[in-house]
Amino acid sequence: MITKADIEQLTAEEKIFLVQEIWDSLAVRPSKVPVSQDEISELNRRIAEHEQNPGSALTLEEFKRRLAEGK
Secondary structure, X not given: OOOHHHHHOXXXXXXXXXXXXXXXXXXXXXXXXXXXXXXXXXXXXXXXXXXXXXHXXXXXXHHHHHHHHOO
16 A cells, blocks of 8 residues: 555656556456545536537637637
């Protein structure tokens, strides 16, 4: 088992690598990642909002443009 003290000894690069390895191990079996009721409620709220006003969604290109502009 890796302890917090072990992690504190790692370089920033090693910590990033460790996080990526952990993330990748979760991505292999997404059905095993717990989803809270609050997260489910938020997703349902967003879906309902989109269904009521589908024109409010941004295209990927528009999203990237706004992100680049800092909006």
